[in-house]
Amino acid sequence: MIRVTRRYRFAASHRLHSEQFSEGENRALYGKCNNPHGHGHDYVLEVCVSGPLDPVSGQVVNVSTLDQLVASRVVQDFDHKYMNADVREFQEVVPTSENILRVVEKRLAAQWNSVFPGGGTHLESIRLRETRRNVFELRTS
Amino acid sequence: MIRVTRRYRFAASHRLHSEQFSEGENRALYGKCNNPHGHGHDYVLEVCVSGPLDPVSGQVVNVSTLDQLVASRVVQDFDHKYMNADVREFQEVVPTSENILRVVEKRLAAQWNSVFPGGGTHLESIRLRETRRNVFELRTS
Amino acid sequence: MIRVTRRYRFAASHRLHSEQFSEGENRALYGKCNNPHGHGHDYVLEVCVSGPLDPVSGQVVNVSTLDQLVASRVVQDFDHKYMNADVREFQEVVPTSENILRVVEKRLAAQWNSVFPGGGTHLESIRLRETRRNVFELRTS
Amino acid sequence: MIRVTRRYRFAASHRLHSEQFSEGENRALYGKCNNPHGHGHDYVLEVCVSGPLDPVSGQVVNVSTLDQLVASRVVQDFDHKYMNADVREFQEVVPTSENILRVVEKRLAAQWNSVFPGGGTHLESIRLRETRRNVFELRTS
């Protein structure tokens, strides 16, 4: 079984702040990530796909097809944006890395079967590196 | 299911040498890592935690809490130290990366339930990068 | 002659937009860096210092002293901030990497002689890595 | 349970081209990787091994033994070579990263039991980093 991991990058800003907390609770929970005007990161997004090896092409997945999906559904909407204001889903949930992963997973899953028909190609996991010190992974299975 | 990996660093020195081997056996087994006065590395320690996503905070684990645990129980005792002489556990076992992982795991596990009460937060694995060429991982499950 | 380069990091967001340009000119010049709500980066700041080698300590500069200067005058004010709104100087100039370097240089120079008295310690250059692909350097001499 | 991952490097060139496809199909499928004279990469190969911890040596695997196996069976034959012409197996299959992993796995498996007798040492997975953006992993179990 072979897994292919493809790496993407986007530069974005966010602010961690929940309307369900008081000012003091937000500050205590999120620290400087709660600063009022937001701040930014160079996010690294890794998409991990598995599937049967095509014996002729010698490939598990057509990487260009995956690139187009991730670019059109994720990178284009996130790159050089302020996620709190510019990405629809983050008007409802706080743009923590955990929630970013959930949004990315939902967006990819919604198109997956039409982009990779036949059911053999599987989205295994998504990793988001917020900084060198923080990496988050969502496993779909 | 979401996993959070947090990265720490410490600079330390060690010598690989077992009293249960002869000088020749030590040299044959450990090579230049057996040199008499020790040598050092910039270790990278990654702690991987999983747990349920808190729907309000959007987080799996409070990273500051994890940082305090790892700093007080591991980094503070290992950083800028000669592990053979300065870390109690290595007076009994050789400070190979494998044994360092076991010591780190035991130290974190001893405090885990009081630091993360409720049982939802799980220590999944610990990785130690000795050098770029050598990475060791201890999985707890 | 020995030079010491010390590396710092800060995560910040910015928007490239000049009031002296029209909307169209801003968009043409700055591209997606002109997006209205800003975006962010993990900036790497390198401060390069030279000076005579102290024959007893074996050091060119006291790194802790340099760290305190850079932390108090730069990192503390820039880290986890939206530079356009949160850093005073960027209410007058666009926070391009070039201008960030000039602001950092002015802030360090203003304190330099009181922090490093005697004139032997010299601020050689400041480098700012906006992303892996873009590095900017200001040489003071 | 402890896993040891050891990293190797080799610089090699390849061309993605299958005799079973037409010129147009090759170009459509492999893009610029189908360019007629090949191109190259600095490949990173990671070999991941697990096994019981030897209580005296404090080690899971003798790294020198692993190095000799990987050097003699893989790196020596791949490094500074044009894989299509110089590595026997790629006269039959296209040297995609997926197929390189399969060749590496077959070569290591053929020697494994004589190099690591007793059955306790297990080849868990092999990872190949073609570029920063593309990582492939073959899991043996």
Next chain:
Amino acid sequence: MIRVTRRYRFAASHRLHSEQFSEGENRALYGKCNNPHGHGHDYVLEVCVSGPLDPVSGQVVNVSTLDQLVASRVVQDFDHKYMNADVREFQEVVPTSENILRVVEKRLAAQWNSVFPGGGTHLESIRLRETRRNVFELRTS
């Protein structure tokens, strides 16, 4: 004075071999880089530009303009190519990193004044990272 360094990448293959040497001399001089079918690298090319800071835009150089120049004159012709066969200049000189730098410098210089009219923008140096271990720099002044 501010310098801007912009990073590009291309994957290419080459063979070090001079017709002016015997087979034995080629092998002695170039070692495994002389292997008959070539081998490859992921080259990193850094282009370093200086110039006056535009007080309104806050920029030293229009990075998009630089990107177009380097893409059209260098990356497009080198990426995913076998330099010995595919890049005209290397039919006369050996594609060592030193000679690659000279070819890149000549190609950029030929277009420089029409792309950056006025004479204020200066090509300071070009760096080529062949591997992590080997970096080459050509300074134009």
Next chain:
Amino acid sequence: MIRVTRRYRFAASHRLHSEQFSEGENRALYGKCNNPHGHGHDYVLEVCVSGPLDPVSGQVVNVSTLDQLVASRVVQDFDHKYMNADVREFQEVVPTSENILRVVEKRLAAQWNSVFPGGGTHLESIRLRETRRNVFELRTS
């Protein structure tokens, strides 16, 4: 003019402590680097050489010759060693990065003319990366 930078690595340990300071002064000056049993780093050493380009070989320096010099005079004596005890020169001066550079420079210079006869090959600078955050450079001219 072309410069070649070649990168080497060695893992070593050291303790910063001067007999000319009191215990308190040592602790105040060197902080945790003064811990009594030493600590270690994975040092990166970069040697930067310039010279005329040989028109036939297309090279500025024979890298194998440089490697043999640096290996025999530096890496072999420093790698996997405790510099305070194992490297002769550090029985007289404190093994700070600045002093390590001076020792390396003296060792290379002593052999330079016999290894690179003719005077065309010049040792431009030596850089030592102690950690990611600290880089030291000695320029010979």
